[in-house]
Amino acid sequence: MFLELDSVGRTFVLERRKHTEELCVLEGISFGVAEGSFVAICGPSGCGKSTLLRLIHGLQQPDAGEIRVRGERVTAPSLDRGMVFQHHNLMPWRTVIRNVELGLEAQKLSKAEARSRAERWLDKVGLSDFASYYPAQLSGGMQQRVGLARALAIDPAILLMDEPFGALDAQTRVLLQEELERIWEANAKTVVFITHDIEEALFLADRVIVMSARPGRIIADIAVDAARPRREQWRAAPEFAQLKGEIWKLLRSGQQEALLEEVSP
Numbered sequence: 001m002f003l004e005l006d007s008v009g010r011t012f013v014l015e016r017r018k019h020t021e022e023l024c025v026l027e028g029i030s031f032g033v034a035e036g037s038f039v040a041i042c043g044p045s046g047c048g049k050s051t052l053l054r055l056i057h058g059l060q061q062p063d064a065g066e067i068r069v070r071g072e073r074v075t076a077p078s079l080d081r082g083m084v085f086q087h088h089n090l091m092p093w094r095t096v097i098r099n100v101e102l103g104l105e106a107q108k109l110s111k112a113e114a115r116s117r118a119e120r121w122l123d124k125v126g127l128s129d130f131a132s133y134y135p136a137q138l139s140g141g142m143q144q145r146v147g148l149a150r151a152l153a154i155d156p157a158i159l160l161m162d163e164p165f166g167a168l169d170a171q172t173r174v175l176l177q178e179e180l181e182r183i184w185e186a187n188a189k190t191v192v193f194i195t196h197d198i199e200e201a202l203f204l205a206d207r208v209i210v211m212s213a214r215p216g217r218i219i220a221d222i223a224v225d226a227a228r229p230r231r232e233q234w235r236a237a238p239e240f241a242q243l244k245g246e247i248w249k250l251l252r253s254g255q256q257e258a259l260l261e262e263v264s265p
């Protein structure tokens, strides 16, 4: 398996004034992701989705279990795993093209190579005409496109996306979902995509992994077999509504279980 998570757990130790407290965020997370597939992870707020993504990236380490990419244990971040965040994290003092070039600086490309690669990716996300703009001069959707171009220009094997469209209005969000599907199909990247939005997960992913409330565990792993490109027909299909209802029920039951655990003595 290309990406493997094997009984992954993570607990944070919180230093209080007079004592320490342990917060178990992830427990027994195991799943595999095939090369080139698109996996979405859905779960209630605070269940550990971003933590899970940081562990896969290598920014943090699990304290139980193991994460492997191509059979090799993940112990640190790598250019092989690109991240796109909810808030674009662009450098405000750099132009759009200089932001896309940022990740390429670590790759020892010549200036001309880096420039032409950045231009190619700006073109793919439809922003060629905005190369010399500064982030503050762009809309939120355009800023997210720059973030996507920056992550993809590095040519990572795995793209990790943490609610990348979460701060956008509904219309822009749908447009960017369609654009992402198109880019993903053309470039065959492995994607792990975190979202609160069940429709977004069903529109984009080959599989939707559903997590319980904290401590996050996997409560379902649902295949989404719809043909691609999906477009609007898939959102309107009866199977789409059925899967949406199924995931919604799972999320509610996961949340209720956690609430009961919290109030029980």
Ligand SMILES: Nc1ncnc2c1ncn2[C@@H]1O[C@H](COP(=O)(O)OP(=O)(O)OP(=O)(O)O)[C@@H](O)[C@H]1O
Pocket: 012, 013, 014, 023, 025, 043, 044, 045, 046, 047, 048, 049, 050, 051, 052, 214
């Ligand atoms: N570095 C840290 N130190 C202590 N606690 C942390 C740390 N990082 C995350 N947590 C805690 O872990 C839990 C899960 O956080 P995380 O951001 O992974 O959840 P999430 O599912 O992505 O939430 P949301 O959907 O609201 O973004 C939270 O209770 C958070 O307070």
